Amino acid sequence: MSVVSVKVSDKTKKEMEEFKEKIEWPSEIRGFIEGRLEQAKREETVERVERVLSGLPKVKTGTASRLVREDRDSGH
Amino acid sequence: MTAVIDASALVAFCLNEEGLDREKFKEHLRNGVISIELIKAESANAILVAKRRLTIDEKIAKLSLGSMLEISLTNIKMIPQDDELTSDAFELGSQNNLALYDLLYLSLAMRINGTLLSKDESQIKLAKKLGIKVEDILKIDAVAGN
16 A cells, blocks of 8 residues: 555644544545546546447447347347 | 447547547546446447448447447446346346347446436336436437437
């Protein structure tokens, strides 16, 4: 594990101390950082994929569901 | 509420299908959606068949497949298709004619109390009957039939 330091105001630090029994700061902060990274990765993937896909010629409405339906009804 | 994504919706996005509200769909992808591993095989097969029927050419098929796999890796949380999910889907099958594959997605939505992202009318109809909220991913003009 690596250590990440974050500066907070004296007031925040004091309040964190007050709530340390109720809030497990290390796991909460780890969870937030990991969640935010996952969110950023999802956003980046959507942007990258959309740049590719939006340039493709469109297929007609219903194409996807028809292809999937045929496969399912044939028992895969 | 987390959305469960069906292969029909993912393929529609990756084939750049008309009538799909891509902005709404992308918002779901940004938030993260849930599915089962089956979605990758079903989606890949649909893209393959589209290529075989010359609906799309080889280059487009590869771009669609690559995008689908990338989304599956980053934006879709895959839930293990365990025995309970299969049994639940099997039970649902006694009340309708849909394939077990359709029902696995619906069982997952029921299990997590999630919504459904699908382009398949039969699946959507059953989802509504089962009380599963279905996300609206159709463009307004497509709904109006224009």
